[in-house]
Amino acid sequence: MDFRLTEDQRALKAAMRELLEARFDRDALRAAVERPELDRSLWRALGDAGFFSLRLPEREGGVGLGLPEAVLVFEEAGRALLPGPLVATHLAAGTVEGAATGESVVTRVDGALVAWLDEADHVLGDASDATAIRSLDPLTPLHRTGGTRTATAVEAVLLSAAEQLGSAARSTDLAVQHARDREQFGQPVGAFQAVKHLCADMLVRTEVARAAVYAAAVTGDPYEIAGAKLLADEAAVRGARDCLQVHGGMGFTWEADVHLHLKRAWVRAGQWQSAQQAAETLASAL
Amino acid sequence: MDLTYTDEEEAFRARLREWLAVSLPKLPPKPDPLDWPARRSYDTAWQRMLYDAGYAGLHWPEAAGGRGATPTQHLIYLEETEKAGAPYVGANFVGLLHAGPTIAAEGTPGQRARWLPPVLRGDEIWCQGFSEPDAGSDLASLRTKAVRDGDDYVVTGSKIWTSHAEVADWCELLVRTDPEAPKHRGITWLAMPMDAPGITVRPLRTLAGSAEFAEVFLDEVRVPAANRVGAENDGWRVTMVTLSFERGTAFVGEVVACRRTLTELAATARQNGTWDDATIRRQLGLLNAEFTALWRLTQWNVSESQRVGGVPGTGGSVFKLRYSHARQELYDTAARVLGPDSLDLDREWTLDRLSSLSYTIAAGTSQIQRNIVAERILGLPKGR
Numbered sequence: 001m002d003f004r005l006t007e008d009q010r011a012l013k014a015a016m017r018e019l020l021e022a023r024f025d026r027d028a029l030r031a032a033v034e035r036p037e038l039d040r041s042l043w044r045a046l047g048d049a050g051f052f053s054l055r056l057p058e059r060e061g062g063v064g065l066g067l068p069e070a071v072l073v074f075e076e077a078g079r080a081l082l083p084g085p086l087v088a089t090h091l092a093a094g095t096v097e098g099a100a101t102g103e104s105v106v107t108r109v110d111g112a113l114v115a116w117l118d119e120a121d122h123v124l125g126d127a128s129d130a131t132a133i134r135s136l137d138p139l140t141p142l143h144r145t146g147g148t149r150t151a152t153a154v155e156a157v158l159l160s161a162a163e164q165l166g167s168a169a170r171s172t173d174l175a176v177q178h179a180r181d182r183e184q185f186g187q188p189v190g191a192f193q194a195v196k197h198l199c200a201d202m203l204v205r206t207e208v209a210r211a212a213v214y215a216a217a218v219t220g221d222p223y224e225i226a227g228a229k230l231l232a233d234e235a236a237v238r239g240a241r242d243c244l245q246v247h248g249g250m251g252f253t254w255e256a257d258v259h260l261h262l263k264r265a266w267v268r269a270g271q272w273q274s275a276q277q278a279a280e281t282l283a284s285a286l
Numbered sequence: 287m288d289l290t291y292t293d294e295e296e297a298f299r300a301r302l303r304e305w306l307a308v309s310l311p312k313l314p315p316k317p318d319p320l321d322w323p324a325r326r327s328y329d330t331a332w333q334r335m336l337y338d339a340g341y342a343g344l345h346w347p348e349a350a351g352g353r354g355a356t357p358t359q360h361l362i363y364l365e366e367t368e369k370a371g372a373p374y375v376g377a378n379f380v381g382l383l384h385a386g387p388t389i390a391a392e393g394t395p396g397q398r399a400r401w402l403p404p405v406l407r408g409d410e411i412w413c414q415g416f417s418e419p420d421a422g423s424d425l426a427s428l429r430t431k432a433v434r435d436g437d438d439y440v441v442t443g444s445k446i447w448t449s450h451a452e453v454a455d456w457c458e459l460l461v462r463t464d465p466e467a468p469k470h471r472g473i474t475w476l477a478m479p480m481d482a483p484g485i486t487v488r489p490l491r492t493l494a495g496s497a498e499f500a501e502v503f504l505d506e507v508r509v510p511a512a513n514r515v516g517a518e519n520d521g522w523r524v525t526m527v528t529l530s531f532e533r534g535t536a537f538v539g540e541v542v543a544c545r546r547t548l549t550e551l552a553a554t555a556r557q558n559g560t561w562d563d564a565t566i567r568r569q570l571g572l573l574n575a576e577f578t579a580l581w582r583l584t585q586w587n588v589s590e591s592q593r594v595g596g597v598p599g600t601g602g603s604v605f606k607l608r609y610s611h612a613r614q615e616l617y618d619t620a621a622r623v624l625g626p627d628s629l630d631l632d633r634e635w636t637l638d639r640l641s642s643l644s645y646t647i648a649a650g651t652s653q654i655q656r657n658i659v660a661e662r663i664l665g666l667p668k669g670r
Contacts, residue, residue: 001292004589068287187669191669192669197657215289218289223574280567283552283568284571
């Protein structure tokens with residue numbers, strides 16, 4: 001048993017972070033917030049890097065890797081708040097034309113919501129009655145449908161959990177950075193235990209979620225995946241809220257990135273599997 | 287990320303299971319929890335069985351008489367013994383998990399030869415004299431003083447939260463030898479024989495009604511200077527050598543036990559109808575996620591320790607913060623499932639619920655653990 005990342009896995013994760021730092025830096029993020037349309041050249045760059053074809057066998061033009069590797073690149077995507085129907089397009093690789101290469105944008109109706117409908121080249125599920133809503137999350141355009149959620153692929157649940165994990169880790173970093181830099185009463189606010197303890201709890205939730213998400217990726221067990229999503233949702237949502245609290249007034253502004261993590265985490269917490277569904281699934285396993 | 291065990295590890299597991307199946311039925315009946323001498327004999331008899339079978343000191347280095355097992359083998363050992371319902375380490379706890387490893391790391395060859403074999407064989411029991419009434423979270427402010435007099439130290443003061451003091455042969459004792467030095471630099475580590483004149487042990491009754499701990503009063507107790515491990519005034523470092531690194535296995539048995547309790551709790555809820563309450567049912571589901579994740583986090587920490595020779599106390603702090611809270615939640619949920627029966631001390635889990643109240647306090651309160659996580663992992667500044 002060696003649960004640590006292999007050298008190849010660490011290199012893959014680092015390469016994904018580098019790609020995103022180069023192609024989707026903070027300026028690009030803030031531009032995307034003001035102009036919510038998908039950057040198709042970035043989408044193709046992701047395709048070229050193997051983001052969508054990662055789990056396709058090599059003989060089908062894929063990278064031939066597994067869920068553990070997919071979880072690592074999705075974690076990085078979540079960390080960077082990378083927009084777009086990443087999970088739906090990744091899962092469509094090999095079945096929908098152009099998905100694997102990033103030439104197509106694929107979305108999927110999930111219960112009563114569908115994300116990125118106007119930008120999608122292919123829509124899976126029935127979106128005939130979809131009407132646009134003003135999305136709470138500036139980085140996720142949403143439509144409402146009359147549908148209800150039926151079965152969801154467990155891979156979708158796990159990969160969105162991985163994005164939540166990345167977001168939770170990023171919120172922790174942002175809070176710690178602010179707590180070190182911001183001074184009040186003549187000292188960094190991070191020297192106050194009340195602030196320190198918020199940050200410590202953020203890290204604990206993130207690391208527990210990390211163990212759950214990585215292990216679920218290794219075993220592929222549907223119950224572990226349900227638990228991983230539940231814990232990663234909690235880590236991302238509560239992490240972003242604590243991050244906002246640590247930022248004080250600055251956290252309530254549009255300018256700080258904190259709200260982007262919170263809004264995205266709220267959207268993802270309802271996607272593919274709700275907390276209630278997860279809890280029922282996990283109870284049924286007892 | 288590999289969660290499968292090697293053939294060698296699986297063979298170790300198979301041998302252990304086979305031995306447990308044959309050996310556990312040979313154990314005498316469990317002792318009365320209030321009968322300390324009986325508990326000591328039971329715990330040491332089990333230790334002797336482990337010794338004879340080659341499982342004593344599994345995680346100790348071979349130079350100290352241990353088996354030099356890998357952290358993964360130790361994990362398997364703790365998982366399998368818990369699953370088989372084997373006795374806990376009990377009275378052997380301090381000797382095997384703290385005093386012994388400290389002597390192994392810092393003692394002289396003579397000290398290792400004198401003290402380590404009896405611990406492994408279950409011949410001698412140790413207790414821990416660290417905390418004091420005025421030195422809890424701030425352990426380094428301890429005041430029990432030791433004054434050198436010829437070949438002895440003369441020790442006066444009091445210790446608290448000492449488990450098994452009534453039946454221990456030895457106490458690993460922290461004393462202040464230099465009251466003028468900064469608090470971490472005036473402490474010395476001594477092995478105190480518990481039959482020395484001047485020692486008074488008084489049972490300490492906890493809110494659970496039992497006397498798991500004791501207070502130990504020391505009135506001019508003479509401890510030979512030859513019983514000092516490490517240099518005079520270097521006792522803080524000597525103690526931390528074994529406290530600051532662990533193998534990530536500190537709570538393996540407990541996590542396994544919690545998962546079993548959760549399964550039993552779900553069965554009880556299905557029987558008594560509380561399962562139909564969605565709030566309770568979902569809370570059980572949530573705890574399932576929680577303890578599964580804590581098991582995975584344990585495997586993560588064990589894998590990390592394989593590389594660096596131990597998990598820094600910080601990794602342990604992350605685990606302990608979450609685990610201690612989750613275990614309290616588990617028994618609070620048990621109380622919801624039991625309803626009125628949760629007020630009956632003779633029902634299962636009622637005493638466990640009371641005992642669990644100490645988990646967020648013992649071995650470093652959750653507040654101290656958060657400071658450790660914030661300052662040593664996240665690098666936040668120390669406060670005033």
